[in-house]
Amino acid sequence: MAVFLSNVVSPLFRFIGGRVNRQRWKSLHNVVVQERSEQSSVIVSSFALSVEEDAPSRMRLLLVLLLLAVCASGGFFDTKLGQKIKGVVDKIKTKLNSTALLAIREKIHKLKDKIKAKLTLSPERKAILSELLKHIRIIKKDRILPKGDSIEEINEKNKIGELLYQGDIVLTNKQADEIVQDAEGDGSNRTKRQAFRDQNYPRTLWSNGVNYFFDPSASPAVRSVFTKGARLWMKDTCIDFRENRDAPDRIRVFKEDGCWSFVGRLGKQQDLSLGDGCESVGTAAHEIGHAIGFFHTQSRHDRDNFITFNVQNVKPDWVDQFTKQTTATNENYGLPYDYGNIMHYGANSASYNGKPTMVPNDPKYVETLGSPIISFYELLMINQHYGCMKRCDPNSSAKCAMGGFPHPRDCSRCICPSGYGGRLCNERPSGCGQVYQATAQYQTLTDEVGNRNAGQRPREDMDMCNYWITAPTGSRIEIKLVGFPRGLAVDGCQYAGVEIKTHPDQRLTGYRFCAPEDAGVTLVSKHNVVPIITYNRFYATKTVIQYRIVSSGQPMPQPKPNPNCVDNQQCAALVRTKNFCNSRAFTDSVKQGLCPRSCGFC
Numbered sequence: 268m269a270v271f272l273s274n275v276v277s278p279l280f281r282f283i284g285g286r287v288n289r290q291r292w293k294s295l296h297n298v299v300v301q302e303r304s305e306q307s308s309v310i311v312s313s314f315a316l317s318v319e320e321d322a323p324s325r326m327r328l329l330l331v332l333l334l335l336a337v338c339a340s341g342g343f344f345d346t347k348l349g350q351k352i353k354g355v356v357d358k359i360k361t362k363l364n365s366t367a368l369l370a371i372r373e374k375i376h377k378l379k380d381k382i383k384a385k386l387t388l389s390p391e392r393k394a395i396l397s398e399l400l401k402h403i404r405i406i407k408k409d410r411i412l413p414k415g416d417s418i419e420e421i422n423e424k425n426k427i428g429e430l431l432y433q434g435d436i437v438l439t440n441k442q443a444d445e446i447v448q449d450a451e452g453d454g455s456n457r458t459k460r461q462a463f464r465d466q467n468y469p470r471t472l473w474s475n476g477v478n479y480f481f482d483p484s485a486s487p488a489v490r491s492v493f494t495k496g497a498r499l500w501m502k503d504t505c506i507d508f509r510e511n512r513d514a515p516d517r518i519r520v521f522k523e524d525g526c527w528s529f530v531g532r533l534g535k536q537q538d539l540s541l542g543d544g545c546e547s548v549g550t551a552a553h554e555i556g557h558a559i560g561f562f563h564t565q566s567r568h569d570r571d572n573f574i575t576f577n578v579q580n581v582k583p584d585w586v587d588q589f590t591k592q593t594t595a596t597n598e599n600y601g602l603p604y605d606y607g608n609i610m611h612y613g614a615n616s617a618s619y620n621g622k623p624t625m626v627p628n629d630p631k632y633v634e635t636l637g638s639p640i641i642s643f644y645e646l647l648m649i650n651q652h653y654g655c656m657k658r659c660d661p662n663s664s665a666k667c668a669m670g671g672f673p674h675p676r677d678c679s680r681c682i683c684p685s686g687y688g689g690r691l692c693n694e695r696p697s698g699c700g701q702v703y704q705a706t707a708q709y710q711t712l713t714d715e716v717g718n719r720n721a722g723q724r725p726r727e728d729m730d731m732c733n734y735w736i737t738a739p740t741g742s743r744i745e746i747k748l749v750g751f752p753r754g755l756a757v758d759g760c761q762y763a764g765v766e767i768k769t770h771p772d773q774r775l776t777g778y779r780f781c782a783p784e785d786a787g788v789t790l791v792s793k794h795n796v797v798p799i800i801t802y803n804r805f806y807a808t809k810t811v812i813q814y815r816i817v818s819s820g821q822p823m824p825q826p827k828p829n830p831n832c833v834d835n836q837q838c839a840a841l842v843r844t845k846n847f848c849n850s851r852a853f854t855d856s857v858k859q860g861l862c863p864r865s866c867g868f869c
Contacts (some may be wrong), residue, residue: 606774
């Protein structure tokens with residue numbers, strides 16, 4: 268075997284490594300395989316195989332694959348040395364797949380000008396964006412990990428983001444064609460996403476559970492965060508996850524460049540990568556979200572009612588990545604847009620200048636975009652997508668408060684929105700935290716969550732505390748954020764933050780904050796209970812909040828009137844075409860800034 272390797276395999280690898288064009292693709296790491304015996308020591312070295320789309324290069328690759336296939340048929344890969352050589356096959360296949368990725372990417376990139384034109388804002392939308400930006404605080408962003416604090420940053424540093432759709436999705440040719448048709452305005456007979464639903468549905472579901480196995484390249488950290496991410500989806504759905512490398516349909520979890528996945532079940536084996544920098548439970552849960560059928564939230568067909576893209580801040584090569592779907596291709600099961608979805612990218616994603624590329628219509632949600640936590644509405648959507656809701660008879664199942672729904676694994680208890688717990692969602696979640704009674708006078712809540720003994724490095728598990736601020740029925744509560752420490756201000760408050768739930772729909776994610784610049788933010792509840800959630804997975808954080816009752820069933824004070832009381836010149840069009848004054852997507856402060864007279868503020 269050693270003579271065979273020395274005389275045949277090594278020269279052939281050197282020939283191919285020296286002949287294949289290297290200008291288009293960066294070199295793979297040298298693969299050095301060494302077999303030692305009493306009589307010989309052989310080193311087989313393979314240079315990078317650069318894939319050029321010409322026939323000779325592909326022929327050379329096929330020759331290598333043929334040679335390695337002969338080795339496999341002879342049982343060579345069963346040896347220790349053979350297992351190492353087998354890695355060369357995987358790297359060659361990866362390069363072939365890279366060529367396919369580039370071809371798919373090129374399909375969408377050709378529509379760059381058309382997509383940019385669609386993202387170009389009308390005068391009315393420009394007026395809205397200008398007003399929204401006035402309400403966004405300038406926050407000094409922090410850098411925690413040198414490899415990146417978001418999936419988009421990690422993949423960019425790995426030089427792979429440009430090959431993927433929206434930064435971390437591997438598309439099939441069919442999916443790419445559907446996206447192209449959406450962008451070109453032909454959405455007829457197309458598939459349904461955010462939850463991927465095409466003519467093959469439900470065959471695209473993991474109806475018998477998600478089977479996965481770990482490639483030898485998967486580090487202990489990768490194995491741990493993937494397992495924990497899978498448990499997060501499994502514990503509140505009817506979807507089972509099983510480690511089974513022999514299943515007909517399975518996910519190979521491995522450590523490649525970057526964090527990425529396919530969308531939905533493809534059949535047979537499909538890959539999910541958690542490379543360097545991707546070893547967090549939130550990142551794993553995001554990629555698993557793709558694998559079980561989710562596209563990104565920011566590509567929903569109705570996204571323009573909730574976020575405004577500032578194309579001027581987008582990196583030129585990313586413009587075509589911000590396509591949105593159509594009503595013909597987007598299935599959201601009638602559920603609202605949640606800024607706190609784990610499948611939503613951060614506000615500064617793909618920014619070339621550090622300024623927001625996505626601005627929420629409610630500016631206080633800007634730090635919430637890019638969440639590391641699965642939202643309640645995502646759990647509700649995936650349960651509907653997989654038919655889990657049918658397991659519970661509404662007549663005999665739990666009657667859930669706060670918009671919760673019966674758990675498909677135990678219909679006598681509920682899956683609850685964040686901040687609510689108990690079997691029926693009518694209690695504060697168990698564990699760290701407390702219930703406080705508000706009065707007319709300011710009181711102070713001081714919380715510290717985390718682990719100072721763990722040092723200055725991210726932990727896998729999130730420490731979390733749940734508080735309730737309560738008041739008599741009919742009252743409203745004012746919450747003022749007094750202080751939050753510096754050093755953890757990243758998109759989505761990935762490492763630590765405080766979530767305050769004052770929205771009328773308590774199923775939605777609350778406002779999240781994680782920067783000292785947030786001190787002074789004041790919120791007023793729509794209900795007499797305000798859940799406050801603090802969380803941390805990096806060292807420890809101290810949050811200081813003040814609270815009081817500001818209304819006991821009396822009308823709330825209105826914003827201070829605009830002394831000029833003059834509508835923006837675009838106001839008439841906004842009121843006429845977008846029902847701007849009655850829209851719940853915009854805050855009163857934004858409405859007052861644009862249309863004070865038309866919206867009745869003066």
